[in-house]
Amino acid sequence: MTTMLRTRASAIWIVLVLATTLSWTLGSESGFGTESHKIASVVILVVALFKVRLVGLYFMELRDAPTALRAIFEFYCAAVCAMTIGLFLFA
């Protein structure tokens, strides 16, 4: 059982949990509407799409998928990241 847990997927899980904790902390800071929280929000969105990419590449195994499938996924991550940040800042 323990050897089974010592996998790359478990290491990725630890990164995902740490990233979640970072966003949780950043998002819980008081003072909404301030300039610093705007920056924190952009960081939170970048972290979110970084996490999405990790789930896709390592958990869905798109890292080992045909290039076209992986490319669609990479495009999705980049597009959603740009779209959410763009709309957050300028909508």
Added chain:
Amino acid sequence: MTSAPSLLERRAGRAERDRHIPGEAGLWILIFGDMTVFAVLFAVYLHNRGAQPVVFAKSQETLNRNFGAINTLLLLTSSLLVVLATRAVRGQARKHAPRLVAGAMACGLGFIVIKIFEYHDKISAGLTPSTNKFYMYYFVLTGVHLAHLVVGLVVLAVLGNLARKPELTSTNLMFFEGGACFWHMVDLLWIVLFPLLFLVR
């Protein structure tokens, strides 16, 4: 020998012909389709937020961020368990697979319990989809996601049964991988929904 490539072949082969579609191609049309629908919903939400930033920020303050974060951790953990279960059914540790799937389902059920608490808190405080646009999107987005999660739990139940079979055919393995990817999609969508609804302001 099954048509699914062995672990060794998968590790060694980086050539295009050795690359492997998780599940089957048709499933990925569904997954990317769903992910695109959610991307549009994210855009609509942010667009509306832009029109009423104060309403959205004030309403967001009433959400319990801890509930959202704990639910993120539950889904991440369930995804890891599904990855380990997938590895188990492919290899030697087959006997662990049913328990790993059951663990993933328990995390999914935990998510639902927390969501019920969350919805109950809001509705008993008089905050409903008709309160304002923020709550409308909050209930619609989390509700559509919850519906996906319930479907995902049914899929996991099927995978749990598959994992108990003494022999898995290559079709069984393909279905297992595909079902696992559907569950990861439920996790992936929440990873964006949580910051959008609970954190970003």
